[in-house]
Amino acid sequence: MIKQITRRARSSTTTYSMSNVEDTRIAVIMVGLPARGKSLIAQKVVRYLAWLSISAKAFNVGSYRRADTPQPTADFFDTKNTDGERLRHAAAEAAVADMIKWFNNDHGVVAILDATNSTKARRRWVKQRCDANNIETLYVESKCDQEELIMSNIMEVKTTSPDYKGQDPEAAAKDFRNRIRNYEKVYQTIDEDEKDLTYVKLIDVGGQVIINQIKDYLQSRVVYYLMNLHIKPRSIWLSRHGESNFNLEGKIGGDANISVRGEMYAKALPDLVASSVGPDQKLTVWTSTLKRTIQTARFLAASPKGYDKLEWKALDELDSGVCDGLTYQEIADRYPEDFRARDDDKYNYRYRGGESYRDVVIRLEPIIMELERSENIIIVTHQAVLRCIYAYYMNVPQEQSPWMEVPLHTLIKLTPRAYSTEEVRFKGNIPAVSTFRTKGSTAKHQ
Ligand code: ATP
Numbered sequence: 001m002i003k004q005i006t007r008r009a010r011s012s013t014t015t016y017s018m019s020n021v022e023d024t025r026i027a028v029i030m031v032g033l034p035a036r037g038k039s040l041i042a043q044k045v046v047r048y049l050a051w052l053s054i055s056a057k058a059f060n061v062g063s064y065r066r067a068d069t070p071q072p073t074a075d076f077f078d079t080k081n082t083d084g085e086r087l088r089h090a091a092a093e094a095a096v097a098d099m100i101k102w103f104n105n106d107h108g109v110v111a112i113l114d115a116t117n118s119t120k121a122r123r124r125w126v127k128q129r130c131d132a133n134n135i136e137t138l139y140v141e142s143k144c145d146q147e148e149l150i151m152s153n154i155m156e157v158k159t160t161s162p163d164y165k166g167q168d169p170e171a172a173a174k175d176f177r178n179r180i181r182n183y184e185k186v187y188q189t190i191d192e193d194e195k196d197l198t199y200v201k202l203i204d205v206g207g208q209v210i211i212n213q214i215k216d217y218l219q220s221r222v223v224y225y226l227m228n229l230h231i232k233p234r235s236i237w238l239s240r241h242g243e244s245n246f247n248l249e250g251k252i253g254g255d256a257n258i259s260v261r262g263e264m265y266a267k268a269l270p271d272l273v274a275s276s277v278g279p280d281q282k283l284t285v286w287t288s289t290l291k292r293t294i295q296t297a298r299f300l301a302a303s304p305k306g307y308d309k310l311e312w313k314a315l316d317e318l319d320s321g322v323c324d325g326l327t328y329q330e331i332a333d334r335y336p337e338d339f340r341a342r343d344d345d346k347y348n349y350r351y352r353g354g355e356s357y358r359d360v361v362i363r364l365e366p367i368i369m370e371l372e373r374s375e376n377i378i379i380v381t382h383q384a385v386l387r388c389i390y391a392y393y394m395n396v397p398q399e400q401s402p403w404m405e406v407p408l409h410t411l412i413k414l415t416p417r418a419y420s421t422e423e424v425r426f427k428g429n430i431p432a433v434s435t436f437r438t439k440g441s442t443a444k445h446q
């Protein structure tokens with residue numbers, strides 16, 4: 001029996017702080033016609049940077065405009081409409097002012113100005129405001145003229161936008177198409193005479209990328225991330241290894257074999273996966289280099305579908321240093337101060353001679369980049385590593401992610417949607433100990 005639980009990620013409006021790039025202030029200025037994925041890109045960049053502990057926030061001009069004009073029709077966006085022009089400029093001004101305030105008061109590092117910024121004059125104006133406040137500017141243009149894709153974007157996200165709440169989707173789509181036409185009348189792509197700007201142009205969803213004048217490390221990290229994004233439908237499956245002999249003994253770390261019940265889960269996994277993968281879909285299996293994940297995934301790799309398989313050192317479990325091979329009770333007895341310190345700040349606590357959750361996130365960054373580039377992937381890994389990857393997709397705050405319960409013998413399917421990630425859990429229904437420990441307890445696994 002397969003149990004399914006569906007839930008949605010939090011939206012990414014939360015801001016995060018703590019950064020080792022505190023001297024940098026970058027305004028990422030989105031450029032492009034409506035329905036070109038600017039908001040999606042903005043939200044993803046915020047989520048990615050927040051996951052890396054870089055303070056980031058998106059400023060969506062549409063939300064500011066909505067305060068005065070909640071449901072405009074297409075003619076509001078005609079530049080001949082003087083009232084429309086005034087209100088749109090006021091919205092842009094309010095967003096830029098808040099953005100600058102955020103840099104100055106909240107030690108912001110990367111802000112995303114999410115608007116069309118579709119004329120050279122508008123882009124100059126934003127640059128002047130940023131220059132005057134010592135904020136670097138990085139323009140990100142999304143350019144795409146594939147009519148079919150734009151129509152599907154409109155149907156997917158625009159007809160359900162608050163701009164069209166309560167309206168007929170067909171009429172909403174038609175109005176939005178007319179809104180785009182009004183923008184097209186004045187839209188100027190970033191071109192030769194803007195060579196002094198730092199910019200990246202993503203053409204046809206990254207089919208072609210043009211990069212100009214990237215100035216520093218953080219800018220190049222953002223650009224590299226953008227270059228890896230795609231919007232093909234796909235899912236990511238996450239599973240811990242089957243129950244191990246160390247799990248049975250309540251010991252952490254190590255390189256134990258899977259238990260008899262772990263072996264049952266390994267055998268059940270191909271069917272569990274098959275029940276949620278389309279018949280013709282290709283799937284690649286990633287494991288750590290530790291025996292328990294390799295053993296758990298071995299029937300998947302051997303399935304008639306012949307899934308490709310890759311072992312990653314970066315997916316190995318959080319290194320518990322001198323505590324490797326101990327039970328939580330033994331750690332509390334031998335290193336009581338460490339035990340308390342870890343409970344106080346589990347994300348940042350680094351085991352003596354080992355790692356913290358923060359360290360694991362840093363080593364997982366190439367994995368996230370590779371996941372963004374890839375299509376269907378199943379990752380068989382470990383409790384702490386799975387929490388970190390899950391936190392990236394579901395936008396889970398740092399203080400919460402190390403305490404998330406991720407049971408054994410459960411397959412998690414994550415499917416990226418326009419502005420969120422959809423989650424479905426499939427329970428293997430094979431008993432296993434719980435390795436979850438609440439704050440303050442030394443509970444033996446049971
Ligand atoms: P608006 O100016 O109206 O706010 P927008 O440019 O912010 O529009 P989004 O709301 O982000 O557009 O559109 C999301 C849709 O765009 C999704 O359906 C997504 O699949 C698609 N999309 C994402 N990236 C791109 C891209 N680079 N080019 C075209 N479409 C994209």
Ligand code: F6P
Nearest residue numbers: 034061062065088092115116117
């Ligand atoms: O039309 C799409 C949109 O996102 C509107 O919701 C918003 O008011 C506008 O773009 C913001 O861009 P601009 O600065 O060009 O008015």
